[in-house]
Amino acid sequence: MPGTDTRPSAYPSECARATAPGESRFRIDAPIRPARNARVIALDDRATAIARRVADRPWAKAAFYTCQAASDIGPLPEQIVLHRLDATPALLGEVLTGTDVVVVLATEDTGAHYAAAVGRLCGAGGITTAGVVLGEDFEADDAVAALRPYARVLLLSADESDVTELLTALRV
Amino acid sequence: MLRKDINELLTQTGPGTPMGDLFRQYWIPALLAEELPENDAPPVRVKLLSERMIAFRDSEGRYGLVDEFCAHRGASLWFGRNESAGLRCPYHGWKYDYTGQCIEVPSEADNSSFCQNVKLTSYPLVKVGDLLWTYMGDPAKQPGLPEFEFAQVPPEQTYTSKRWQQCNWLQAFEGGIDSSHVTFLHSGGLKTDPLFKGAKGNEYNMKDTKPFFEVADSEGGLFVGARRNAEEGSYYWRITPWVMPAFTMVPPRGDHPVHGHFWVPIDDENCWTYSFDYHPVRALTDTERQAMIDGHGVHSRNIPGTYRPAANMDNDYLIDREAQKRGETYSGVAGIAMQDASLQESMGPIVDRSKERLVPADSGIIKARQKLRKAALALRDEGVTPPGVDPAHHRVRSAAVVLPQAESFLDSCRDAVTVMPGVPQSSV
Numbered sequence A: 001m002p003g004t005d006t007r008p009s010a011y012p013s014e015c016a017r018a019t020a021p022g023e024s025r026f027r028i029d030a031p032i033r034p035a036r037n038a039r040v041i042a043l044d045d046r047a048t049a050i051a052r053r054v055a056d057r058p059w060a061k062a063a064f065y066t067c068q069a070a071s072d073i074g075p076l077p078e079q080i081v082l083h084r085l086d087a088t089p090a091l092l093g094e095v096l097t098g099t100d101v102v103v104v105l106a107t108e109d110t111g112a113h114y115a116a117a118v119g120r121l122c123g124a125g126g127i128t129t130a131g132v133v134l135g136e137d138f139e140a141d142d143a144v145a146a147l148r149p150y151a152r153v154l155l156l157s158a159d160e161s162d163v164t165e166l167l168t169a170l171r172v
Numbered sequence B: 001m002l003r004k005d006i007n008e009l010l011t012q013t014g015p016g017t018p019m020g021d022l023f024r025q026y027w028i029p030a031l032l033a034e035e036l037p038e039n040d041a042p043p044v045r046v047k048l049l050s051e052r053m054i055a056f057r058d059s060e061g062r063y064g065l066v067d068e069f070c071a072h073r074g075a076s077l078w079f080g081r082n083e084s085a086g087l088r089c090p091y092h093g094w095k096y097d098y099t100g101q102c103i104e105v106p107s108e109a110d111n112s113s114f115c116q117n118v119k120l121t122s123y124p125l126v127k128v129g130d131l132l133w134t135y136m137g138d139p140a141k142q143p144g145l146p147e148f149e150f151a152q153v154p155p156e157q158t159y160t161s162k163r164w165q166q167c168n169w170l171q172a173f174e175g176g177i178d179s180s181h182v183t184f185l186h187s188g189g190l191k192t193d194p195l196f197k198g199a200k201g202n203e204y205n206m207k208d209t210k211p212f213f214e215v216a217d218s219e220g221g222l223f224v225g226a227r228r229n230a231e232e233g234s235y236y237w238r239i240t241p242w243v244m245p246a247f248t249m250v251p252p253r254g255d256h257p258v259h260g261h262f263w264v265p266i267d268d269e270n271c272w273t274y275s276f277d278y279h280p281v282r283a284l285t286d287t288e289r290q291a292m293i294d295g296h297g298v299h300s301r302n303i304p305g306t307y308r309p310a311a312n313m314d315n316d317y318l319i320d321r322e323a324q325k326r327g328e329t330y331s332g333v334a335g336i337a338m339q340d341a342s343l344q345e346s347m348g349p350i351v352d353r354s355k356e357r358l359v360p361a362d363s364g365i366i367k368a369r370q371k372l373r374k375a376a377l378a379l380r381d382e383g384v385t386p387p388g389v390d391p392a393h394h395r396v397r398s399a400a401v402v403l404p405q406a407e408s409f410l411d412s413c414r415d416a417v418t419v420m421p422g423v424p425q426s427s428v
């Protein structure tokens, strides 16, 4: 019969033995490689200021971009020109090449167009998208609505440190 | 992942620790009212937040929660005689009232005032709903009593059970806001469990196994919304509230009673999981109540006379590999409650969160940890009262709704996630 323990009772079950406090010493302690090759894209001015503060921290592979002064140079979402935080331009199609997670930051509605473009490209490319929308009592409804169809997770927050927290937790 | 020092901060709740002080701002469940069923019932050992106590109900029906050990020479008052308005240590006869005040030391002279200076540490113990709640913090800051709906509705509308869980409170609690495990671990239960099956919402659940999430602050904690595709142009939303520090609710299914949990640290390596089921507007049916007593839904079948689940780590949770192979249960463990507990306990007494690889779907957990840490530090450094202390924050509900795709669950569900006496839960 399943689950019937026929061993002498002096021997604890497999689960009891395995979860005894001292047993954690024997866990394999292999270094964990940074899991994520992340892109962080700030949609508007305040989001860009936040991205600058966050980017100052040591990250493994995360790269930061802004949609400030972005422009469409063609009809396709790939053809949007973003900028790195040092103001050098970068084509959205190229920004998203080789990445597996994109975190979009927004504080207001002005970036809705770019949010939709990033969302569509990520959706098509199998890139997990997360959105952090910062604000009180939601100033950024349109940005949220634009991101909603694509972002696997939307964090609506009044707390800027959530960005750092999320990126740290994701080991980017 | 979480740094080791933050993991320690969040998992240690003994006296003098920042999280311990945080928990001591709130009323928390100490035991079920059924554990002290009548006046002068046998006293019960209670360990909470790494403090050992004795709960008793005196001859006049007053509840006491006092230091477990007699002030004389340290015998356990679990052996105490509960007699004429006090608990008497059976060793040398010292007697205490429900506030822990020593009222008799037989070896002293008849009119001695000695006992006036002997008082055991004690905490208030108050019945609200089917639970006895305690507040272990500064008496000057004692907040209003809990107002969670499951403890406010009439007795015939509510049922609460509890089970001992052999791991730290945080990893148990995190299961309560981790909506993404349901599709896997509990997939069998959606079809068969008498307290879950048959709801229209279950179909959306089963058809769309890759939910999207939205996490938003609430006054008392968080709302975690999980979104799945419903009919063309609409989404099926399941909304889970968390009230700090450790109250979570499961979104409802059809007209089934609504359930949820309170996760209470016993010590750093054990916790109590209180599981409740209630209906906001009707009595539970006999069949429903019996199903709960039998351990269906979020409840567990316990070893008779104890609050230890019958399936536990000492019998490998009665794992049934054949049922796992057949797909009846996803992990081979039967019952929603033990499916959760078995995996949470398998992580070890306190999981090392520096080894995790979190993904965006874990954002609810990431945000909850962050809120706990910030609240614990704000309390320690600036004396800030944390969210969830105000009883007004308790008046939240879970909800399961179908909304047009363009609508935000927060805007559309304000009423659905607020307790409205006499109004049924929002559920599909």
Ligand code: FES
Residues within 6 Å of the ligand: none
């Ligand atoms: S898949 Fe989540 S712990 Fe293994």
Ligand SMILES: [Fe+2]
Residues within 6 Å of the ligand: B175, B181, B182, B185, B186, B336, B340
């Ligand atoms: Fe679960």
